[in-house]
Amino acid sequence: MKRWMKLAAGAVAISLATAGCAGSGGSGNTAQSNANAPQQLSGELTVWLMTGSAPESLTNALHKEFQDANPGVKIKYEIQQWNGIQQKLTTALASQTPPDVIEIGNTQTPAFAAQGVLADLTDSVNDLNGSQWLKGLKDSATFDGKTYGMPFYAANREVIYRKDLFEQAGITTPPASRDEWLAAIDKLKAKFGSDPDFQALYLPGQYWYSLLSFIWDEGGDIAKAEGKNFKSTLNSTEAKAGLEFYKKLVDASGTKAPKDNDEATPQQAGIYGGGKVAMFIGTPGEVATAAKTDPTIKDKTAAFAIPGKSAGKSAPVFLGGSNLAIPLNSKNTAAAKAYLKLLSGQKYQTEVAKGGYVPGTSTDISALSSDPFASVMAKAAQNGRAVPSSPKWGEVESGQNPLKDMMTAYLTGKKSIDQATTDANAALDKLLAGS
Template sequence: MRSWSKLAIGGVAVAMALAGCAGSGGDAGKDGAAPSGPRELTVWLMNGSAPETLTNELHKEFQAAHPGVTVKYEVQQWNGIQDKLTTALASNDAPDVIEIGNTQSPKFAEEGVLLDVTGDAAGFNKDQWLSGLTGSATWDGKQYAVPFYAANRVVLYRTDMFEAAGIAAPPTNRAEWLAAIEKLKAKYGADKDFQALYLPGQNWYTLLSFIWDEGGDIATANGTQFTAALDSPQAKAGLQFYKELVEKSGTKAPKDADEQTPEQAGIYGGGKVAMFVGLPWEVATAAKSDPKLTELTGAFPIPGKAGPAPVFQGGSNLAIPANSKDQDLAKEYLKLISSAKYQSQFAKAGMIPGTSSDVSALESSNPVNAAMAKASKNGKGVPATPGWATIEAGQNPIKDMLTAFLTGAKSIDQATADANGVLNKAFAGS
């Protein structure tokens, strides 16, 4: 799912009546023969995914190129979508094109409810696909989805505070980042409410950047099987740096909560925080408290040991349900939406395009988006396994590991071992 936004979908049990929501009759695409007469292509995209101006233009062009075809476009809500998709994909009245979260894709692929598009991938601009999402669109060596778009975190900071503290340029590595923190504390530390960096104890997305920067990972893969690897020396080194950052930053964020509890953008909006690790659109949330923050906020990639660290890329994929009655049209739709023309429009809207390596429109839109675009070139994802759905739906053991280690409740060896155990159970359950 769209993990970056915290719009949880896994734990909501909602029974949805789907009669009348899917494509028209006929068996187009399954035998290669398109039926005669009017046809209807049902497309489900998620709320907030595609600007209306983009979809209006896209659907007008698609219908013009396919006389007699009508695109039935339905915007879905993230809340409850897991159950709605599960029901729809198991029915004989499935939509024809769906957007699914990148962490959902392996689960649905394993269940056999998505169409294998391996032979068609080249036509979906595959040579330009975003590397951070490619793994999630693949299962057992076959292609079941197409990257749609993504976003990743950057360090958002107060340019005026940096200038006042004598920080001439944004940090480019860990050492410079820690030095900037010390300068900010020296300038503003007399204010007991000041925080050089607001960093919640359970911001596991940020932790992943440090683990990957050290050469570690959440898990190692052997075919479709995954084994947790949070106890590796590299992963432990990333965890140690997270703790160092928490301790040296003077953050007052809770160690037992994530970036949404309380909402970190609101804390930044209070004017007492110089930096936080977040997504570009969190600036707008902060600016609700202080409109000046829109102009006073800059951004830089999360620093690694010797340059930008790898970043977690949350995002969405597009797929064709195996039960789609218009698979031939669905493939044509994916070809159009994955083209450079429409992917550039996603970049202009402030998102990282999934099927285009051209992020020039994103880089030129504003400094915050430019930093995200720069960081996106080294994007990664969580293990591409159906077992990750269990992690999303329950209490993430990486969060528990962070809290236990930061509070001293567990040693680093015990905290990582316990997290590995929970992850391996989830992976085995898949």
């Protein structure tokens, strides 16, 4: 480092001396002009985006505009598959020749940031439309007070329901509070409950993404930051209240979903597509999955935001999505930042929205307004949250998730709420501490 500083100082001295010898001719003005000229970018820019994240129309237009503005840069665009991407990213980021722009899941960002393999983008936030960033994703891109990613897109959950069944049960407007939601369940059961296969709400016992909404709505959280570390708060009064409401919803719903499994086993959209379920909590994309079972079901389906405790205010939702980052060892950081700057603008964020996602760096969700499912999702996303930005969070989701164990234990009556939350709190603390 000292040797580099001496060489740099010598270069500056030579430059000044040369300028001083130029006299009153035009070379001094030329030097000033060159100093103020935009930086000319060059070299190869390798971009890794995940399959399904960006439509070809977006990337084609983006890459053409970028290369027209930067003819010295060659973009090497590679679409990656989700299967096996964790290991592929780990290997690439540890190398001396990683890609220059990567897409990573929002729960992966803190882990890679903690490993010191991502470039610090804190000083570039304003250039990347930072004032418009979706808050929940912004939090996921932050680690130890610094920013290591740019929000790309998000999706979140809503209540997907059968319009025809609601009408037949006399429910004229979607529920706008928890109490109205429970009342709607009662009306649906009164109308269709004679059918032993009917379920007013399909709600699995380990659907912890949905549980988060109720914990957050009560003012609680699953963990709180303590310096660089996180401390579990599953045994707080607020977290317990959220879990209690979840049980109340399960008990009232008539759900036949397993209490010891999540929404993916069995796939809840397929159950909804069977025609005996009035509601489930899911993402807009699950409507298309349900239509594989019954092609007519989409026209019978609508959505409303997960109701909150207070009337007219929806519950906070978990934002799942992606961030874009620049590997620390990128050989073309300047071009990578310019690429992100272009992508963060309104033009391309609108294209992200047209693809059915909530844009990560724009508060303009008008492109989603015509879609009855995406529009509800986008509005709810403005009250979205992220899981704790702990580098250990990936181990929570991929391993023996304490939240799932807690939910099953409490819902089945194997443990009291105090015991279930105390045990889960201790287990989560161990995972977050890395022991």
